[in-house]
Amino acid sequence: MNLLDINYMLELVPILLRYLPLTLGMAAAGMVLALMLSAGLAVIRVLRIPGLNAATMLFISFFRGTPLLVQLFLFYYGLPQVMSFLTTIDGITATIMGLTLHFSAYMAESIRAAIVGVDRSQTEAALSIGMTNGQLMRRIVLPQATRVAVPTLMNYFIDMIKATSLAFTLGVTELMGATQKEASGSFMYFESFVVVACIYWAIVELLAWFQRRLENRFNEAYRR
Template sequence: MRPLDIAYMGNMLPVIASYIPLTLFMAVVGMVLALVLAAVFAVVRVLRVPIIDRVVAVFISFFRGTPLLVQLFLFYYGLPQLFPSLTSLDGVTAAIIGLTLHFAAYMAESIRGAILGVDRSQWEAASSIGMTQGQVLRRIILPQAARVAAPTLMNYFIDMIKSTSLAFTLGVTEMMGAAQKEAAGSFLYLEAFLVVALFYWAIVEILSVGQRWIERHLGRAVAR
């Protein structure tokens, strides 16, 4: 059994680190878009908007029921065959679209559950003083639901960061893609993938600290 090439791993650190901004960019943009989309879907599902509710239900079922990798391949390799204009779609954009739609489906159900978890009497009390459904959602229900859903949504953001590693299958050179290229040239696969694994681990641990802080902050807000 050969020992780990520590010197090689040390040289890999700045190489992989230089791709962290791209990884975070895809995750942050995907998370923001997914959150907006998920909130809209959740409201549609809660209000049972005719026709649109069934369309959203099918969307959620499809994106929760198929692997993310398959969805990425559909967007990047499949759809351009039907819509030639999509051939200009670059890997980063395709990855962001895939991440957005995939996680929006999961987050929509979490937000819907949080909305339904708010006591029904608050809907009735707000309606009794003449507030519309939109006003009740915006001013009373959604702020409470956000506190409930926040820890789960943070978990989805962590999952999204790890899922950006699939972008290398679309030709995107992010952290995983860079590790793959370095390993292919040196044949030191263990060292290369160990370095990228440590980077993902460090990022997730930092975010986990932030998640615990948010949970404590929200817990104190609810207690008051």
């Protein structure tokens, strides 16, 4: 008896790849939204805006302290019971919401640390020549903080792609959901999950290569 049905695995690859755009699309949408939200949260934490700072800390604590799967179920199954306008939400939207809120809580702390890590003498010099806090953030702090935060943010994007595999629990037929259906129909669970694991692995390795190139690009200006 062969350990693996290679022919079945090769035939499965193009079938699963048809669902890859949805997986990457959910991750990309979640990343863009999470970046915008986390940047705002980080600025609030750095400036310690009264009222908003406490709410931000509570938000970060909740979404870092509870599992992503629980959050997805809360958005898709729980909230529509108390907010009727959410009854029309579909699994894809709920997944993007979950990814956005969950990862923005982690990314906000990474961005905050990068902002705080900018040399204080530069911020004092900028303020001494009349820059506002907004100009200081846009022109001095955020460009430098971006270089520091990029590696960590790329890691979060990689984690986000892998986290989209939870979307099948909401009935979304993405990469993992399609694999589950194919495995259930053929009863070749081992081969099916080996194939999908290799696809995820290939995506992660490609992004890791891109991350190294991006880091080198950002670091060029600091090399002597």
